Amino acid sequence: MRHHFASIVFLALFGSHACIAADVPCHDVDVCVYGGTASGVMAALAAGKEGANVILVEPSRWLGGMTGGGINHLDWGKGNTVGGSTYKILMEGVKEQPRAHGGHAVQGIGNRAYRERFKKAVEDRGITVIYNHRVGKVQVGDRTIDSPTRKDPIAMNESITKSKKANVIQSITLDYAPVDETGCPIPEPEKRNAITISAKVFIDCSYEGDVLGMSGASYTWGRESREHYDESLAGVRPSLWVHDIDPYVEPGDPESGLVPFVQDKTIGPLGSADSLSMGYCFRHEFDMSGKGIPIPEPTNYDPAEFEVYRRAIRDGVDIFSNRHMRTTLNKFTVHKKAPFVGGAQSNRNLMGSTVYGCNEDYPNGDWVARSQIWKFHQEFLINSIHFAKTDPSAPKSMKQRAIKTSFKKGVFDETGGWPNQFYVRQARRLVSSYVVTQKDLEGRTDPPHAVGLAAYGVDDWPYAVVVEDGKVAVQGGAFSIVYID
Incomplete structure (x- = not known):
């Protein structure tokens, strides 16, 4: 249960190789930052401030990642842990609000404004x-690597590469792959080997960690076991919710198969490792006045896909509330919600904006797989709203909300209302000589060479929707842990 901030998948590998490819446009710089997430922009600004010649590579058309790509309500544990350029971008002209459970919340200036601030910051520098453009291959010493160097997460007793000499990145080659009209990455690039960048330092600040994955450095993903780093809360956790819903196509008959959105996954014993990652989603901005950007009508709607929700509604099973909010250690409350579609941006419930478990192939996958997962989530929103509007089982309150739901204008107009960033909560993680573990978060370590501060509660999100004792279970996503500073 090693924890990382999703926007800071950090890798700095040193080289001194100049551009030599005559047939590909080439840049030779001091620092190449891959990924224009919030952390990527901050890394580029910091390097530029020190006088370095910097190039920032962003696969989409926008900077900021989730900050401006869906999350504009910001919160952190202690306000004084944020300063410098970060504070200026996030907080200039914004009122800080204390939170009841400690820390601070910021309503924010809006996704569009954050994107504009990030863009202006790099332009001013x-x-x-x-x-x-996205990375297509990485030159590491005399090796050209064009695919992930691992097929499976790191096992507990596996040795990791520690030789810096073996992992010196000389250059990266970018493919031209503009996102589609909804902001979704395209499966295949329009032009391979479009640009080559040589640099003394490469920093991977993307959510996916693709430079990391092709660098030869050690990395992993998924859930480590309890024993891996001696963490009591690591690995498989108890299911967050077990709903009294029959998961089988023919009720009571396991041989008939599973209804859609219930996955045929074998979950190991508590504390064991697996390759699952927390669920991903989009953070939409909706308009309920009926004057927003219309959500597209479905082109691939199958009523049978929503059988698990239909059964829940029919049998009076609450699949809409179910978000645990920590008030004090080991105490939780349940936020009761009326049936709705289009909200539940981050709710740990069965029916919301996240279909837990469908992202297993994303962290170490190629862009064909990732693009399919992006599109699946877009299609799920479209189809779930259509389900709420038209299905006889849908209660009146759900129908009324679905009819009113549209995308808010003025936020993501370039992409037809769709957020330009997929909420990749966790993906690849660098395994270096120091690994942040449960002990760090409990304040039981004194890390050397600290370069930054973090202060916020540590949470977890469900990993899959599976069968448990003949019922539908939302797997994982609950633990309590205190941050002590």
Whole structure:
């Protein structure tokens, strides 16, 4: 249960190789930052401030990642842990609000405004930004690597590469792959080997960690076991919710198969490792006045896909509330919600904006697989709203909300109302000589060479929707842990 901030998948590998490819446009710089997430922009600004020649590469057309791509309500544990350029971008002109359970919350200036602030910040610093390109291959010493160097997460007793010499990145080659009209990455690039960048330092600040994955450095994903780092809360956790819903196509008959959205996954014993990651979603901004950007009508709607929700509604099973909010250690409350579709941006419930378990192939996958997962989530929203509007089982309150739901104008207009960033909560993680573990979060370590501060509650999200004792279970996503600073 090693924890990382999703926007800071950090890798700095040193090289001194100049551009030599004559047939590919080439840049030779001091620092190449891959990924224009909030952390990527901050890394580029910091390097530029020190006088470095910097290039920032962003696969989409926008900077900021989730900050501006869906999350504009910001919160952190202690306000004084945020300063410098970060504070200026996030907080300038914004009122800080104390939270009842400690820390601070910021309503924010809006997704669009954050994207504009990030863009202006790099322009003011004179940093070159390459948009619409993603890494296709990495030159590591005399090796050219064009695919992930691992097939499975790191096992408990596996030795890791520690030689810096073996992992010196000389250059990266970018493919031209502009996102589609909804902001979704395209499966295949329009042009391979479009640009080569050589640098003394490469920093991977993307959510996916693709430079990391092709660098030869050690990395992993998924859930480590309890024993891996001696963490009592690691690995498989108890199911968050077990709903009294029959999961089988023919009720009571396991041989008939599972209804859609219930996954045929074998979950190991408590504390064991697996390759699952917390669920991903989009953080939409909706308009309930009926004057927003219309949500598209479905082109691939199958009523049978929503059978698990239909059964829940029919049998009076609450699959809409179910978000645990920590008030004090080991005490939780349940936020009761009326049936709705289109909300539940981050709710740990069965029916919301996340279909837990469908992202297993994302962290170490290629862009064909990732694009399919993005599109699946877009299609799920479209189809779930259509289900709420038209299905005889849907209660009146759900129908009324679905009819009113549209995308808010002025936020993601370039992409038809769709957020330009997929909420990749966790993906690849660098395994270096120091690994942040449960002990760090409990204040039981004194890490050397600290370069930053973190202060916020540690949470977890469900990993899959599976069968448990003949019922539908939302697997994982609950533990309590205190952050002590």
